[in-house]
Structures are given as C-alpha cells and as structure tokens.
Amino acid sequence: MNVLAIVLEALLGLAFVMAGIMKIAGVQMHVDNFNRWKLPQWFRPITGIVELAGGAAMLAGIWVKGLPALAGILLGITMLVGVLVHVRIRDTAKNTVPAVVLLILAVVVLLIQGPDLDQLFG
Template sequence: MSTNSPLASGAPTGTVKIVSWGLRLLAAAAFLAAGGAKLAGVPMMIETFDHIGIGQWFRVVTGLVEIVGAIALLVPATAALGSLLLAVTMVFATLTHLFVIGGSPLPAIVLLLITATIVWLHRASVVAMLGR
C-alpha cells in the first residue's frame, strides 16, 4: 500500500517542514508553560490536582511529562515521539476534564489537535520507531 505523505518517504517538502516547525514551536511553548506551572506549584494547579484526587505527586509527574515532551518536540530526531507522548497526555487531560474535574476541556482539545497533527506529519517516523 502506497502513501502520499510527504514525510512518509523521509523527504519532507519545504512547506511541511515549516508547518511542522510552527506547530512544534507553538506546542512546545504551551507545554513548557503548563508543565512549568505544575512543577512550580502554582496554586491553581495544586487546586486542580487536589480535585482530581490522586495526589500532588501526579501534578509533578504530569509537569515532568509535559516538559520532557516539549523538549522532545524541539529536537528533530525526537519530535515524533514527543508529539505522540503529548497527544496521549492530552487525551487523558480531556477525559479528566469531562468526567472528573469539570471545566472546559477546550484547551486540552486544542493541544490534542496540534500534537495529533504533528504525529500525523511525522507518522512515518512514528511507525518506524514503533516497529523497532
């Protein structure tokens, strides 16, 4: 089965590279800010994770996942893996908003769409990594 993805052949077009970098920079900035707020113990984050009910250790782990994922987005060799990690994280964030803490899941959904798009742009890399 053939694919028409510019990245599937391993040679992305200039436009795809620009879109990928733009989305990766946007997502990295958002996740560095969100992860940093979690690790810094911003009162709103402490309250949110109290409401989740698992404990503050989960806030720290989530913050670390977001920071590691954001850094991975900025490194071309790890961008696909970082975006996959963050997309999965945003699936769970969306579900947590919908079924546990309430509030608007829109920011998590927007970040999910951005990171899922990055995964899609780099799907050949993701398939190659998962196939190893």
C-alpha cells in the same frame, strides 16, 4: 521540512515546557486544578515532568527527525488522559476545550511527522 509542522512543534513545545515547569513548581493554579480534578498532589509534578519532557522533545524535534512524532505520541496520550479527567468530573466546555485543542494539535504533529519515526528507531 513542513513549515506548518515547525510552527506547531514550536507552539506545542513552548506551551508544554511552560505548563510542565509551572506544575513542577507548584503554581497555585495547578495545585487548585488538581484538587478540583480530584487527583493527588503527588501526580502534579509527575504530570509536569511528562509535559516538560514532551515539550522539550517537541522543540528538539525541529532539528532531530522523528522526535516530534515521538513527542506527539507522549503528549497526545497525556492530553487524552487530560480530556478524560475533564469528562470524568463533568467539567465545563470552557475548561475542557484547551485540552481537546492540545490533543488535536499533538495528533496533527504525529500525522505530519509520523513517517520520520523510523529515523529514530531504524
């Protein structure tokens, strides 16, 4: 397996697991962010569950072929929506760049591991 892919999967997996847990737990920073983004609070734990599931799949994908590509799709879509939310409210670059970086990293994992998707569905 590609060492770069393993490192990216571990970093992304841990980042999204942590972010998901914090959203589900209702950490004040995330509550404030959802208010600033003009998103309903009921959407915060749903986002957290998606991030937690995607992060866990990314971590499990270190051992299960195809799973990182699937997680890359899920997390890539999640981060694309996140970037669009930042753009919609005309957020600062400082606040938008982390979402863009996570989107790019999810796409990189998808591109590296994409050929293994058939092992999940084939």
